[in-house]
Amino acid sequence: MRITIFVGRADLCGGQRVIHIYAQKLTERGHQVLVIARPPRKATLRETLRWKLLKKPVPASAQPSESYFDKDKYPRDYEFKFLPEHRPATAADVPDADVVIATWWETAEWVDLFPARKGAKVYFLQHFETFAGPEHQVEATWRLPMHKVCVAQWLVDLAREKFNDPTAELVSNAVDLEQFTAPPRGKQPIPxxxxxxxxxxxxxxxxxxxxxxxxxxxxxxxxxxxxxxxxxxxxxxxxxxxxxxxxxxxxxxxxxxxxxxxxxxxxxxxxxxxxxxxxxxxxxxxxxxxxxxxxxxxxxxxxxxxxxxxxxxxxxxxxxxxxxxxxxxxxxxxxxxxxxxRHNWDVATDEFEAALKRATKRTDMKVAG
Incomplete structure (x- = not known):
């Protein structure tokens, strides 16, 4: 499959790590994967002074960050690129594909406007992001006619019960069992x-x-x-x-x-x-x-x-x-x-890949209908 994945911001948060892992593993399975991120916006002088005065951190959207998509530090075989500026993506920014995946509420708004040739639309839900956007806009994205893939059961329940989407499915996150490991041990000498x-x-x-x-x-x-x-x-x-x-x-x-x-x-x-x-x-x-x-x-x-x-x-x-x-x-x-x-990335990738294939079949059925 040709797969395009949109991320709202490239950084070192856990959600971006999950996207990086799936992009790499899908590429290793022979899929053609492109990840696209929006670059940080430029903070105004007034904003910078206000943040300093209030002694608050600069919001993530306005500062550059190391990310899991930095090839020198986190090797990858899939393609990654930034949009040319801090703005919503348009259909002209992406190639035709089989699947296009939104991973953040703003990216879901972009993907919703893409024509069918950009791919079956999938919404990869890693949180209910009302903490980072207007509640009515975030909720509106959950009502979009996209195939929803959720990382935890509470998100599946939310999609089904609050937003009446019975097709939302669970693909639980996993852990790298080789990177995160330790031999059997007892308690620490000092608690x-x-x-x-x-x-x-x-x-x-x-x-x-x-x-x-x-x-x-x-x-x-x-x-x-x-x-x-x-x-x-x-x-x-x-x-x-x-x-x-x-x-x-x-x-x-x-x-x-x-x-x-x-x-x-x-x-x-x-x-x-x-x-x-x-x-x-x-x-x-x-x-x-x-x-x-x-x-x-x-x-x-x-x-x-x-x-x-x-x-x-x-x-x-x-x-x-x-x-x-x-x-x-x-x-x-x-x-x-x-x-x-019981939670390894190979099994999770099997399930994620299967979910993407189901999304393409649902889209094909709608087109045929």
Whole structure:
């Protein structure tokens, strides 16, 4: 198949990594894949001054970023290009294809206007993106007549129940079982928890930090490690004494997961939550809010689910893990690892590829009808 994939922004967020993986694996299977991204917009002087005055990070849409599409750092065999400027894509920007995939609410608006020769229209849903766009516009894209592929069950349920689309289907995200791995082990000599740093509010990093500080009052030697694709910002400072690493090499990320007794996932909202599977694949249980795919993944026994917006409950879960006997912790670690093993990218690509083929058949049937 000839496949065109649109991304709203090229960066290092988990959703872009998923797109990169699928683009590469589909190319390895003989498909012709083109990924197109919109470049960052230019911030006005007034915006720049206002952001500095308020001590807030520059919005992602207005700053360049390293991305998973940088061929020198993340090898790929598929084609990638930027639009010539920060604007909506038009049919003139893309070749004729068998499938064209929108991966963000704005890109869905673009793809909706393309003629049929640009390909069967697929909406790859990795979140309900009202956090980043006007609610009525985001919701309108969910009503578009596109074949919807969702990364988590809650998104499938949303498409079917709120937007009356019975054809929406689930293709769960996966984990690279070779990149994220660790040998069987016991608890750490010094109790340690970890977290993915992000100043984006819905990621809930502040909840995890508060939980750590509460738990540390009862376990003074409790440690925390953190990694992130952004530097810590004054709007969300690091707690005293934690170990932080900015953008560690991909080959080293497993070491941070692997040095923890539990990984904290405090999201207020999440499409899927790749760190859940990554940490589980490194035999680290997860303490998570019921966001994204956490209810299904953590619910299988490889961690503890805690209520939303409840640092005390997360702290209590940390203390529970710290107090576990070695055999109790090992049992939870093994369950986490077993859960991750059921989610590999080859199987996910089989399902994603099949979904694209179903989309082309549905489109062919409509044309024939």
């Amino acid at each position: 340690t928890v970890g977290v993915m740093y992000s100043w984006v509010d819905f990621k809930g990093c502040d909840i995890s930090f508060k939980a750590y500080e509460i738990a540390k009052q009862k376990v003074p030697d409790l440690k925390m490690v953190s990694i992130g694709a952004v530097d810590p910002h004054p709007s969300l400072p690091l707690p005293d004494g934690i170990e932080f690493r900015f953008r560690p090499p991909q080959s080293e990320i497993k070491n941070y997961y692997g040095k923890c007794d539990a990984w904290l996932f405090g999201s207020r909202s999440e499409g899927f939550g790749l760190p859940i599977l990554e940490s589980m694949s490194c035999r680290t249980p997860v303490i998570a809010t019921p966001a994204g795919a956490a209810p299904e993944l953590v619910g299988e026994g490889g961690g503890i689910l805690v209520p939303m917006e409840d640092p005390q409950a997360m702290a209590d879960a940390i203390l529970k893990v710290v107090a576990m006997r070695q055999d109790e912790w090992k049992s939870m670690s093994d369950k986490a690892f077993d859960t991750a093993q």
